[in-house]
Amino acid sequence: xxxxxxxxxxxxxxxxxxxxxxxxxxxxxxxxxxxxxxxxxxxxxxxxxxxxxxxxxxxxxxxxxxxxxxxxxxxxxxxxxxxxxxxxxxxxxxxxxxxxxxxxxxxxxxxxxxxxxxxxxxxxxxxxxxxxxxxxxxxxxxxxxxxxxxxxxxxxxxxxxxxxxxxxxxxxxxxxxxxxxxxxxxxxxxxxxxxxxxxxxxxxxxxxxxxxxxxxxxxxxxxxxxxxxxxxxxxxxxxxxxxxxxxxxxxxxxxxxxxxxxxxxxxxxxxxxxxxxxxxxxxxxxxxxxxxxxxxxxxxxxxxxxxxxxxxxxxxxxxxxxxxxxxxxxxxxxxxxxxxxxxxxxxxxxxxxxxxxxxxxxxxxxxxxxxxxxxxxxxxxxxxxxxxxxxxxxxxxxxxxxxxxxxxxxxxxxxxxxxxxxxxxxxxxxxxxxxxxxxx
Amino acid sequence: xxxxxxxxxxxxxxxxxxxxxxxxxxxxxxxxxxxxxxxxxxxxxxxxxxxxxxxxxxxxxxxxxxxxxxxxxxxxxxxxxxxxxxxxxxxxxxxxxxxxxxxxxxxxxxxxxxxxxxxxxxxxxxxxxxxxxxxxxxx
Numbered sequence: 001x002x003x004x005x006x007x008x009x010x011x012x013x014x015x016x017x018x019x020x021x022x023x024x025x026x027x028x029x030x031x032x033x034x035x036x037x038x039x040x041x042x043x044x045x046x047x048x049x050x051x052x053x054x055x056x057x058x059x060x061x062x063x064x065x066x067x068x069x070x071x072x073x074x075x076x077x078x079x080x081x082x083x084x085x086x087x088x089x090x091x092x093x094x095x096x097x098x099x100x101x102x103x104x105x106x107x108x109x110x111x112x113x114x115x116x117x118x119x120x121x122x123x124x125x126x127x128x129x130x131x132x133x134x135x136x137x138x139x140x141x142x143x144x145x146x147x148x149x150x151x152x153x154x155x156x157x158x159x160x161x162x163x164x165x166x167x168x169x170x171x172x173x174x175x176x177x178x179x180x181x182x183x184x185x186x187x188x189x190x191x192x193x194x195x196x197x198x199x200x201x202x203x204x205x206x207x208x209x210x211x212x213x214x215x216x217x218x219x220x221x222x223x224x225x226x227x228x229x230x231x232x233x234x235x236x237x238x239x240x241x242x243x244x245x246x247x248x249x250x251x252x253x254x255x256x257x258x259x260x261x262x263x264x265x266x267x268x269x270x271x272x273x274x275x276x277x278x279x280x281x282x283x284x285x286x287x288x289x290x291x292x293x294x295x296x297x298x299x300x301x302x303x304x305x306x307x308x309x310x311x312x313x314x315x316x317x318x319x320x321x322x323x324x325x326x327x328x329x330x331x332x333x334x335x336x337x338x339x340x341x342x343x344x345x346x347x348x349x350x351x352x353x354x355x356x357x358x359x360x361x362x363x364x365x366x367x368x369x370x371x372x373x374x375x376x377x378x379x380x381x382x383x384x385x386x387x388x389x390x391x392x393x394x395x396x397x398x399x400x401x402x403x404x405x406x407x408x409x410x411x412x413x414x415x416x417x418x419x420x421x422x423x424x425x426x427x428x429x430x431x432x433x434x435x436x437x438x439x440x
Numbered sequence: 441x442x443x444x445x446x447x448x449x450x451x452x453x454x455x456x457x458x459x460x461x462x463x464x465x466x467x468x469x470x471x472x473x474x475x476x477x478x479x480x481x482x483x484x485x486x487x488x489x490x491x492x493x494x495x496x497x498x499x500x501x502x503x504x505x506x507x508x509x510x511x512x513x514x515x516x517x518x519x520x521x522x523x524x525x526x527x528x529x530x531x532x533x534x535x536x537x538x539x540x541x542x543x544x545x546x547x548x549x550x551x552x553x554x555x556x557x558x559x560x561x562x563x564x565x566x567x568x569x570x571x572x573x574x575x576x577x578x579x
Binding site for chain 1: 534
């Protein structure tokens with residue numbers, strides 16, 4: 001054990017310009033403090049939906065997050081539909097699956113190329129990469145733009161979607177619009193993704209090496225790689241899988257409060273579990289599109305992978321998956337033609353739950369409705385909250401390893417920041433105002 | 441939260457009352473990169489309406505261009521949910537995007553409390569902000 005004194009204090013002001021603090025104190029080579037501190041973001045939304053008609057609830061809960069708006073909308077409408085006995089049509093399911101892929105693609109492109117890639121290239125942000133990797137940055141911006149436009153075609157807009165409602169879609173894309181989108185996949189997206197993949201493969205050796213046996217939770221469907229629908233599945237390091245119905249989500253999330261943190265933790269069969277792309281990869285690898293499995297192979301990834309840094313690599317695999325699965329769904333919809341359908345109405349009332357995979361992991365919504373279809377209460381468990389305990393335990397294993405490897409303060413700080421970044425956390429309540437000073 | 445939502449309120453008001461003549465209103469939420477979708481030859485001008493901390497008295501507003509300011513916002517870079525509009529514009533320009541004429545109508549917040557309502561200060565001047573946007577977009 002070394003005799004070093006090290007302090008890592010990465011401080012971000014909550015609900016202002018960041019979220020979460022990293023606090024590590026090492027004295028005379030002994031770890032005295034090692035904490036991922038995340039003040040709980042207030043979830044007034046669960047109170048706001050009370051007394052609201054079922055047609056209003058998703059419009060409120062989509063505002064939990066401006067980035068994961070599509071996911072919150074879909075989890076919300078599914079929970080409402082479950083509570084009110086609404087069975088949507090196959091066309092609606094297909095459009096929602098396509099929308100889910102759009103969100104995944106859009107978000108993963110942003111995360112991998114603008115946040116993670118600078119780390120792997122040794123740059124503090126994407127800006128220094130402009131002169132050295134100009135074409136890559138341009139391509140990344142084009143792909144980001146495409147992801148947003150793909151999602152907007154289906155959802156009306158990707159921030160606080162307007163078209164995905166309980167019972168179906170309030171407005172449908174036309175077959176002609178889908179054909180235009182389909183053409184853009186061939187002429188823009190596939191040509192752009194190829195050089196990006198080449199870059200990621202070159203950078204893959206730079207992903208930090210770390211391993212901690214972990215339980216992984218994700219949606220599992222017999223029909224496809226779980227993103228839109230399925231049951232809750234977890235897999236533990238021994239490979240044993242556990243399947244649970246979404247309505248019983250509380251039995252596997254088990255939220256609890258711990259004295260040192262205002263953020264709730266969750267646990268299931270182990271002390272913590274991980275949600276996100278790596279969790280989906282580990283639970284549903286065999287259902288990935290063949291092109292995505294190919295990329296996984298080139299990255300040297302296979303289940304069970306328990307290096308949380310590789311959550312970003314799993315996102316790259318999923319970007320390819322969503323690209324090709326999206327193409328397949330588009331082709332089906334174009335062949336069938338879009339048909340006008342009325343919204344399906346409620347047939348009962350009561351309690352219901354819905355889950356989808358947002359880019360950051362499995363998301364749960366549940367509501368109770370009375371006989372007038374007015375919401376009496378709701379509950380939401382977002383993936384980032386589910387990951388807090390896992391991040392904490394990762395820190396507790398990683399810090400001593402970094403100490404033994406004689407990393408200095410700056411190297412330790414970077415390693416811990418990269419770990420948090422790899423989880424792609426969701427800052428649901430950060431304010432996003434501008435903060436400027438005028439140049440005189 | 442609180443006055444952070446002023447831009448959204450103005451956009452919703454203009455859209456809801458059918459006041460957008462000759463221009464479109466869009467809600468970009470917190471993902472400033474969505475602005476990229478409007479950087480094309482068909483876009484003449486973009487007016488961004490948002491809560492901005494400028495060091496002015498609460499409720500005051502000011503129209504400015506991106507080049508007139510330097511951002512003080514610290515983006516820790518931990519999450520996709522952080523963002524800085526000015527940085528997005530800078531990044532797009534640096535790789536050769538043709539950036540349309542952009543102006544920002546910044547409104548100094550009075551309160552950023554986690555509530556769903558605007559502060560009384562901004563509520564009292566809401567009509568002025570809407571008029572300022574309409575005036576700017578009709579010019």
